[in-house]
Amino acid sequence: xxxxxxxxxxxxxxxxxxxxxxxxxxxxxxxxxxxxxxxxxxxxxxxxxxxxxxxxxxxxxxxxxxxxxxxxxxxxxxxxxxxxxxxxxxxxxxxxxxxxxxxxxxxxxxxxxxxxxxxxxxxxxxxxxxxxxxxxxxxxxxxxxxxxxxxxxxxxxxxxxxxxxxxx
Numbered sequence: 453x454x455x456x457x458x459x460x461x462x463x464x465x466x467x468x469x470x471x472x473x474x475x476x477x478x479x480x481x482x483x484x485x486x487x488x489x490x491x492x493x494x495x496x497x498x499x500x501x502x503x504x505x506x507x508x509x510x511x512x513x514x515x516x517x518x519x520x521x522x523x524x525x526x527x528x529x530x531x532x533x534x535x536x537x538x539x540x541x542x543x544x545x546x547x548x549x550x551x552x553x554x555x556x557x558x559x560x561x562x563x564x565x566x567x568x569x570x571x572x573x574x575x576x577x578x579x580x581x582x583x584x585x586x587x588x589x590x591x592x593x594x595x596x597x598x599x600x601x602x603x604x605x606x607x608x609x610x611x612x613x614x615x616x617x618x619x620x
Contacts, residue, residue, distance in 0.1 A: 456494075456536070456537055456539055457495050458585060458587045458588055458591070459536050459551055459588060460494055460495045460533065460536040462583065462585070462588050463491070463529075463533045463536040463550075463551070463554045464488060464492055464536070465583065466554045466558040466580065467484075467487075467488055467526075467529040467530045467554050467558070468533075470525065470526040470529055470557070470558045471484055471485060471526055471529075471530060473522050473523055473526040473561055474514070474518060474523045474526035474527045477518060477520055477522075478514070478517075478518060478519070478523060478527075481514050483510040483513065484511045484515075484526065484527040484530035484531070485530070486510065486511070487504075487507040487510065487511035487533060488530045488534070489507075490503045490504045490506075490507040491504060491507075491530075491533035491534045491536060491537065494537045500537045505534070505535070507531075507534040508531045508532070508534035508535040508538075511527050511528070511530040511534060512527070512531040514527040514530075514531075515527035515531065520564075521560075521564060522560075522564045525557040525558075525561050525605065526557070528553075528554075528557060529558060532550060532553050532554040532557075536551070538550075539551065539591075541594075543594060543596060544595065544596070545595060545596040545597065545599050548592065548596075548597070548613055549609065551588070551592055551595075552592070552612055552616075553605065555609070556606075556609035557605050558576060558580075559572075559576040559577050559580070559608050559612075560604055560608060562575075563576075563604075573608060581612060581615050581616060588616075589616050589619075592613070593617060597610070598613040
């Protein structure tokens, strides 16, 4: 359980940073903040409960109705934070998304907020790499590498995954 808390703490940190992007776009939708709150409770020692799962699903629903890519990614990051408590132990590449997708999404949000400046995303990925603890990297290495998808977020996630696995 301690390792899951380490993973969740890492994901929550990234989701919290971009939550204001969603809240500016959709100020009356509390679902992503509720997901982060549920994740934060787990990080701080609460048991895993249905509240994290429900909050994760709700945040992902909020993402689907968000008015912009940046707002969608911010809400999805909140959902990823809440679902990090349920990282599955089976060695499937899809599980890497529970660890790194919020980081990649936060980098993409930063890039979008900076008018598409690719250097901003690269700098944010480097910051995410430096934030990764040895425990987080050990957990990540139990899974196959992230697949290179066609989306910008998938590319950023794969780039971060590669850097963490190589120990850069």
